[in-house]
Amino acid sequence: MRTRLEQAKRLIVKVGSALVTNNGAGLDLGALQEWARQIAALRAEGREVLLVSSGAIAAGMQRLGWTARPHAMHELQAAAAVGQMGLAQAYEGAFSAYGLTCAQVLLTHEDLADRTRYLNARSTLSTLMELGVVPVINENDTVVYEEIKFGDNDTLGALVANLTEADCLVILTDQNGLYTADPRRDPAATLISEGDADDARFESMAGGAGSGISRGGMITKVRAARRAARSGADTVIASGREPDVLLRLMRGEALGTFLIAGNTPLAARKQWLADHLQLVGTVVLDEGAVRALREGRSLLPIGVTDVQGQFERGAVVACHDGQGNELARGLINYSASETRRIARRPSNEIEALLGYVDTEELIHRDNMVLA
Numbered sequence: 001m002r003t004r005l006e007q008a009k010r011l012i013v014k015v016g017s018a019l020v021t022n023n024g025a026g027l028d029l030g031a032l033q034e035w036a037r038q039i040a041a042l043r044a045e046g047r048e049v050l051l052v053s054s055g056a057i058a059a060g061m062q063r064l065g066w067t068a069r070p071h072a073m074h075e076l077q078a079a080a081a082v083g084q085m086g087l088a089q090a091y092e093g094a095f096s097a098y099g100l101t102c103a104q105v106l107l108t109h110e111d112l113a114d115r116t117r118y119l120n121a122r123s124t125l126s127t128l129m130e131l132g133v134v135p136v137i138n139e140n141d142t143v144v145y146e147e148i149k150f151g152d153n154d155t156l157g158a159l160v161a162n163l164t165e166a167d168c169l170v171i172l173t174d175q176n177g178l179y180t181a182d183p184r185r186d187p188a189a190t191l192i193s194e195g196d197a198d199d200a201r202f203e204s205m206a207g208g209a210g211s212g213i214s215r216g217g218m219i220t221k222v223r224a225a226r227r228a229a230r231s232g233a234d235t236v237i238a239s240g241r242e243p244d245v246l247l248r249l250m251r252g253e254a255l256g257t258f259l260i261a262g263n264t265p266l267a268a269r270k271q272w273l274a275d276h277l278q279l280v281g282t283v284v285l286d287e288g289a290v291r292a293l294r295e296g297r298s299l300l301p302i303g304v305t306d307v308q309g310q311f312e313r314g315a316v317v318a319c320h321d322g323q324g325n326e327l328a329r330g331l332i333n334y335s336a337s338e339t340r341r342i343a344r345r346p347s348n349e350i351e352a353l354l355g356y357v358d359t360e361e362l363i364h365r366d367n368m369v370l371a
Contacts, residue, residue: 012233039100042247062083105124238255239255
């Protein structure tokens, strides 16, 4: 099954606080350089890599001279604000050494729960990848209460995998992977090489909290793998201190724990569209657009003859032919009022009509389910 990793084109790499800060001693610039080198090599193979990095609070603690993680929210947020500066500078230096540009992206769970903000984040990350930029993503701990108290970047990594339809989530930690029991307490514990991401037994095996530097433990990684699998992404949990770990994993080497998703990213996304989103409007298509959809192509504004209902960007709408038969449904890239303005017009006129252009497609084929 690890041949799936060899074939992965888009991967999310999540690195934990203990690795980023060398167990709280300060930013480990050597480790950051090493991950940048491996990511540059993966990029040279034609893969897209997004990095989810913990470490802002831990780096801030070190800069402020704090030896224990504080409990007061304002102190945690202050540490995040201080640490984020150093973290961004360190990654910029690490990636520039290999000719890569990186971008800081700060997200909250709210950003990914709101449909419009979800699409905005998705578009931004897609554009960064098209530009050859490596996104370095972290939770916006400075302003968000709930994320600092309960959140963890394992979950954020899984959400980014969902958001970008990644093939694989790689969680790098200070342990070798998932064991049958806590190896620090049970000498008989053995490493689990691979399994199903939805296997409920793994959660009981992964009990236990994280370190004093980080918030997550192995249980958050197992739950993240389950969440990533919802959009078809496999997950690997492996040691970030293993030499060339990313390169070796992507060659199919049996490192860490490989948790397998039960579906492909595209099939999982379309199943989600079909089952879980409420229909709020309809667009009526001309014969040319009807043929395009049946041939598996995206819907362009020029093929729309009528718009029914009121909806916002990111809503689910039905696509009907002139006789009222439903052909497909999908996530629309423009609101109802905007769609009415660009209907029957070529995509190269969108910016002149609306004052901006998001995408040339009204509904992309990957966000569409045929009836």
